[in-house]
Each structure stands twice: as structure tokens, then as C-alpha cells.
Amino acid sequence: MDLQTLSNLFATTFSPDPNVRKAGELDIRKVANEEGIITALLQIIATDSVDPAIRQACTVWLKNRVITHYNPDKSTDRVPIAQSDRQSLKAAIFPLLSAVTSHGITVQLSNTLKTLVINDYPDNWPGLLGDVKRLLASSEVREVHAGCVASLEIVRAFRFRQKSDILSGIVVELMPTLVQIATQMLHSVSNASSNINPSSQEIPTMLHLILKTYKTSIIVNLSTHQQSADSLVPWGQLLFAVINFEVPQVAVPADEEERERCEWWKVKKWAYGILFRLFHRYGNPSQLPSTMKKEYKTFADHFVTMFAPEILNIYLRQVELFVSGRAWLSKKCQYQIFQFFTECVKPKSTWKLLKPHFESLVSSFVFPQLSFTAAKEELWTNDPVDFVRTSVGE
Incomplete structure (x- = not known):
């Protein structure tokens, strides 16, 4: 034919x-x-x-x-x-x-x-x-x-194949290149942030794909390569840079609902999500199941003492900027921060760092999210199903 x-x-x-x-x-x-x-x-x-x-x-x-x-x-x-x-x-x-x-x-x-x-x-x-x-x-x-x-x-x-040597090999081959590309792209945007083309989606789209790839690779297992400093340090530096990156106003929509779906804020959501996944599943020694301790105990001890405090400090800074009105956070990013703070309560080392900020976080960050505002009342009146969905999601 x-x-x-x-x-x-x-x-x-x-x-x-x-x-x-x-x-x-x-x-x-x-x-x-x-x-x-x-x-x-x-x-x-x-x-x-x-x-x-x-x-x-x-x-x-x-x-x-x-x-x-x-x-x-x-x-x-x-x-x-x-x-x-x-x-x-x-x-x-x-x-x-x-x-x-x-x-x-x-x-x-x-x-x-x-x-x-x-x-x-x-x-x-x-x-x-x-x-x-x-x-x-x-x-x-x-x-x-x-x-x-x-x-x-x-x-x-x-991604779901337990102890897959195939996935471990893929990680070794592709992840070093991906983190290098993502770091270079973010660096180039940071140096020219004032000249960003608001209609250009190439860089945030590729950053989104790269972070999604890394998150997908750690769903079930954290390979030996990914536990090493050669992998953890460059990926950690990239994730910190993404979270700290101030997206220029010209690159995001003015409307808040559209901004939630903006590619740049999807990139940030995945960065927050990766850090929580690393801590929650592999990096919190107090919560490791007995079946995982042999494989991840050394990594968890290192992560909770070296990486978790740095992440916590970055998140506290982001919350400070948000509650003072100097920065905006998407709802999904706020959710990831809440999740990380919840995880920090469990190990003594991170709870010790979080405890001095507990009262201010509850009063300035948590309570406003739980308050029944005029916007929530309007949503409840017009669409109670969507109100329940968004409230549970938050």
C-alpha cells in the first residue's frame, strides 16, 4: 500500500x-x-x-x-x-x-x-x-x-524490577551525563536570568525530564553508585540550586493557578520530591526497616548527619521568604516541605535542629494553611468536591 x-x-x-x-x-x-x-x-x-x-x-x-x-x-x-x-x-x-x-x-x-x-x-x-x-x-x-x-x-x-542489575547499569551510564547537563543548563539560566525569554520552555522542560528520571530511578532501590559521593554530591548540589533558584517573574504566569502548572515550578516540585524520597526511604536510620538496614544503614547514617541538616536549613529559608511575602511557593512545593519537616521530627539529630523553629513554623506556616479563608469558603460553596480534593491534597 x-x-x-x-x-x-x-x-x-x-x-x-x-x-x-x-x-x-x-x-x-x-x-x-x-x-x-x-x-x-x-x-x-x-x-x-x-x-x-x-x-x-x-x-x-x-x-x-x-x-x-x-x-x-x-x-x-x-x-x-x-x-x-x-x-x-x-x-x-x-x-x-x-x-x-x-x-x-x-x-x-x-x-x-x-x-x-x-x-x-x-x-x-x-x-x-x-x-x-x-x-x-x-x-x-x-x-x-x-x-x-x-x-x-x-x-x-x-524501575520496579527489584535488585535489577540492568537498571544499575543504566544509572551508571546515564546519570552522570544527565546531572552534568542539568547543572550546566541551570547555571546558564542563572547567569542570564534577567534576559530569560518568557515563552521559552526548552530548559525547564529538560530539567523537569532529568529530575523526573532521577526520581524514577530511586523509587524501589538506591543503587551502589547513587549512594556514593560521586553521585550524591553533584545531584545534591543540583537539587539545592534548583530550590534556591529565583525564577524571574517574566518566566512565570501572573495568574496563580497557571503558575502552579508552570514548567519552572514543576522542576522545583520534583527537586523537593527527590530530597524527601531520599530521606524518607533511604536516609533516615531511625525509620529503616530491618530488611533494608544491611544495604542502606551506612548511607542513612551519612545522609542524616551530613545532608539532612543542610536540606532543613534551605527549607527553613524558603519558608521564611514565603511567610514574609518575599517569595512564592506552589502548593505542591509547600506540601513537600511539610513532608520533610514531618520526617525531621523522627531522628533525634534533625529534631534537635527543627525544635527551635517549631512554634514559629506552626504559627506562621502551618496555621495559615489550616485556616478557613474566604477563598476556601467560596470553593466550598461552589464546588465542595473540589474543596475536599484540594484540602486533602494540601
């Missing part, structure tokens, strides 16, 4: 006429198992002149097809994707991620990549990490962005 015919066929899948739509879907099913169909779809997705809606439809179908037919269960009658199409997929996925500007298409391609990684890495895709590292080392912003997207999906593919 030629590309134009295939493109027209996918155009029928979002026709307002249900009969046309159903006929199109049936025709697609008839050609779905043909060798070369996926290679053809990749060409359509890569063609800028094709209607974006058609490219999006092709990408969604491709993602679903890869999920169900790349490595189908032998108990089903599904026909596996042909080897030629598999090779085309792996060859085209990174150039496509680098070229597309549509967020919707990027999301679908990212999910497709994760399925490829789950099924083929490392045995059938030994050059995967080398390809990603080349993207991250590129001088082209779009390629670096694609490398960040790929890094997140690769880590996601193995």
Missing part, C-alpha cells in the same frame, strides 16, 4: 460519520499484519506536510500495535511484528523524537520506545545506551531533548 492511500485510510478513523470511521478501522485491521506497514507509518509520522491529526492517529496506532504485537503471548493468535519493521522502528525512533514538535506525538513515541526497551534491551539492542548518550552529547537542543525523553523511558522500563 502506498503512503498516500495509507494516510487517507487513517484519516477516516476520525471522521464524524461513524460508518466511515468503522469502515476505515476494518480496512486498517486487514492490512495490519502486512510486512512494511509499520515502516510506512514511520515515514508518514516523519512527514511535516501531512495533516497533524493523521500523524497523531498513526502514532497512536503504532504505539498500541507495538504493545500488543511486538512480543505477543503465545496463547493468542496475534502475528508478531516482522523483523524488518522492528529494525525500522529502532532505527527511526530517535530521529523522530528529535524532529517532532508535537507534544501529543512525542508522548506516543515515548511509550512506544519504552515497550521496545522492555522487550529488546539489552540482548537485542546492545547499542541503545550508546545512541542515547550521543543524543545527550549533541549540540542540537532537539536532540538533547530527545535524549532526555529517552533516558526517562529507559529508566521507567526497569
Whole structure:
């Protein structure tokens, strides 16, 4: 089937006429198992002149097809994707991620990549990490962005595998490069903060992806590499810098609700979230389960004495700026600070540092959050369901 015919066929899948739509879907099913169909779809997705809606439809179908037919269960009658199409997929996925500007298409391609990684890495895709590292080392912003997207999906593919040597290897290969890129980007923005283009989202988006990748990698385990000073120090310095970074007003919306969803404040939320995860799961010796003490006791003793006090001081400073009206904090960042303070109550060493600030924190930071304000009353009156949702979330 030629590309134009295939493109027209996918155009029928979002026709307002249900009969046309159903006929199109049936025709697609008839050609779905043909060798070369996926290679053809990749060409359509890569063609800028094709209607974006058609490219999006092709990408969604491709993602679903890869999920169900790349490595189908032998108990089903599904026909596996042909080897030629598999090779085309792996060859085209990174150039496509680098070229597309549509967020919707990027999301679908990212999910497709994760399925490829789950099924083929490392045995059938030994050059995967080398390809990603080349993207991250590129001088082209779009390629670096694609490398960040790929890094997140690769880590996601193995995040829940207990004691995974594969994930540990990925961490060693990618994390040093990612923290270096993020540090350089934040440094460049800090030096030119007054000249930030308010419409530019490249740097905060990539910082968001990088921090999300690190957080994803520590969900279940903290690898030996990540426990070492070689990893912990540069990542800690980056997280501190993100939290202390004063986002220029030109780079965030004036409306508070829009600011909550701003990419820069998502970056800060992930920085706060990482520090809490490190402390809560791995760095608090008084709360370590007996099953984790052998692996993390040394790290926890070091973290609670060397890192936790520094984090606490930074958070106290952020709260001071917030309650005095000299800085703004998103609700999710405030929540992460509350969580960290709660964790600090448990070890004697951090409680000793927090205790002198307890009364002022309760009166100036905690109490205002619990008070029933006019804004909360209006929300309760107009939308009690949303009031409960936001109140519990806070």
C-alpha cells in the first residue's frame, strides 16, 4: 500500500460519520499484519506536510500495535511484528523524537520506545545506551531533548524490577551525563536570568525530564553508585540550586493557578520530591526497616548527619521568604516541605535542629494553611468536591 492511500485510510478513523470511521478501522485491521506497514507509518509520522491529526492517529496506532504485537503471548493468535519493521522502528525512533514538535506525538513515541526497551534491551539492542548518550552529547537542543525523553523511558522500563542489575547499569551510564547537563543548563539560566525569554520552555522542560528520571530511578532501590559521593554530591548540589533558584517573574504566569502548572515550578516540585524520597526511604536510620538496614544503614547514617541538616536549613529559608511575602511557593512545593519537616521530627539529630523553629513554623506556616479563608469558603460553596480534593491534597 502506498503512503498516500495509507494516510487517507487513517484519516477516516476520525471522521464524524461513524460508518466511515468503522469502515476505515476494518480496512486498517486487514492490512495490519502486512510486512512494511509499520515502516510506512514511520515515514508518514516523519512527514511535516501531512495533516497533524493523521500523524497523531498513526502514532497512536503504532504505539498500541507495538504493545500488543511486538512480543505477543503465545496463547493468542496475534502475528508478531516482522523483523524488518522492528529494525525500522529502532532505527527511526530517535530521529523522530528529535524532529517532532508535537507534544501529543512525542508522548506516543515515548511509550512506544519504552515497550521496545522492555522487550529488546539489552540482548537485542546492545547499542541503545550508546545512541542515547550521543543524543545527550549533541549540540542540537532537539536532540538533547530527545535524549532526555529517552533516558526517562529507559529508566521507567526497569524501575520496579527489584535488585535489577540492568537498571544499575543504566544509572551508571546515564546519570552522570544527565546531572552534568542539568547543572550546566541551570547555571546558564542563572547567569542570564534577567534576559530569560518568557515563552521559552526548552530548559525547564529538560530539567523537569532529568529530575523526573532521577526520581524514577530511586523509587524501589538506591543503587551502589547513587549512594556514593560521586553521585550524591553533584545531584545534591543540583537539587539545592534548583530550590534556591529565583525564577524571574517574566518566566512565570501572573495568574496563580497557571503558575502552579508552570514548567519552572514543576522542576522545583520534583527537586523537593527527590530530597524527601531520599530521606524518607533511604536516609533516615531511625525509620529503616530491618530488611533494608544491611544495604542502606551506612548511607542513612551519612545522609542524616551530613545532608539532612543542610536540606532543613534551605527549607527553613524558603519558608521564611514565603511567610514574609518575599517569595512564592506552589502548593505542591509547600506540601513537600511539610513532608520533610514531618520526617525531621523522627531522628533525634534533625529534631534537635527543627525544635527551635517549631512554634514559629506552626504559627506562621502551618496555621495559615489550616485556616478557613474566604477563598476556601467560596470553593466550598461552589464546588465542595473540589474543596475536599484540594484540602486533602494540601
